[in-house]
Amino acid sequence: MKVGGAEKVQRLTVEDLSVHYGGVCAVSSIGFTVEPGESVGIIGANGAGKTSTLKALMGLVPRSSGRIRLGDRDLTGVKARDMVRHGIGYVPEGRHVFPGLSVEKNLLLGAYSRPWDKETDRQLDEIYALFPVLREMRERLAGALSGGQQQMLAIGRALMTRPRLLVLDEPSMGLSPKLVGSILDVLLRLREDGLSLLLVEQNAKLTFGATNHCVVMENGEVAMSGTSAELSHDPRVREVYLGL
Template identity: 85%
Template sequence: MKTVETRTAEKLTVRDLSVHYGGVCAVRSIGFTVAPGESVGIIGANGAGKTSTLKALMGLVPRSGGSITLGERDLTRVKARDMVRHGIGYVPEGRHVFPGLPVRKNLLLGAYSRAWDQESRQQLDEVYELFPVLGEMGDRLAGALSGGQQQMLAIGRALMARPRLLVLDEPSMGLSPKLVGSILDVLLKLREEGLSLLLVEQNAKLTFGATSHCLVMENGEVAMNGTSAELSHDPRVREVYLGL
């Protein structure tokens, strides 16, 4: 059973990406790729530049350097509101659902860039299949949901646009260990179905479990880079990020 109808996967390439806030350099000339169907994680301490990297990728903060391409298309100058039209879905830190709107309307807003047709209706059904609780609470206000349910809603809303690449910023933030496990299960299912993933997380165990490749950021730079399996066994990573 296929849960998410994805577009043809394309390679994301980020080159020499930099972000400055005034005179402070938050991200310093980093580069990485996400191959079609690949899942890539970015971990690091608070202030390492992880969220700034994602926001710069999505056009939510100004870039002071670098380029972004998806497939053959140059997205470097594409406005944030248009990134979803080019196949990049975004689940922001803190979820940012619309609390005064019902669950179903939150999901429908995720499909704003598409015509509402039979394919969109099928996508909604598939999101409900992925997250049954959302179907059961379709008329409930999003603000009345638990933190875990809101995270499911934020992911479901992003999937409604049928992205080629799904970008997630701290999806485990504020969730219980049980709910973190549920989110991991969902990410693994999406990964198995071929959706490309780019995940920023402080929870290294979740990141290594959900991704095939990982970057470790420190002070706005990529300090380590390798497969998730390799990094999960690296002594430095195990001590600093896994507490082992």
């Protein structure tokens, strides 16, 4: 099963990215790449600059500096609303589904930038195969779903954009351990299908399980990076990431 645009994945390159809020530096000249088909996690303690990095990448907050490229295309000046047209799907922190619309209408909103065709129908069926509970609740209002079901809906909606890269901000927030395991299973399936992933997540088990490379942030800077397997056993990560 090929959910999203995994057959067209391209390298994401982030260079010299900085974010300031007033006189406070939240992100300081960081850089990283997500290779085609790679799954990368950004980890760190609260306030390390992780979410600000994703929001700056997506154009949701102003960048003080930085360059964003997907493949050979420079996305630095692209507005947030147009990022999806260039192949980046986004699952925001807090889900942000449309509570007054049905599950299916929420999903179809993910395909708003393309003409409706048989491919859209096929993709909707693939999302329902990935998340069977959404098929069962396709006519239910999104606001009536549980937190875990809304998270599945938010991921499904982003996949309906047929992204080359899927960006997720805290997908396990507020979920039970069982549902966190379900989200991990989905991310692993997407990774196996070759879709590139960029993940910010507080749950260390989920992050190291879902990714093959991690960037560790501290005070708005990259403190270290490496394979997820290496970092999961590094005592320095416990100090920077968990504050221990």
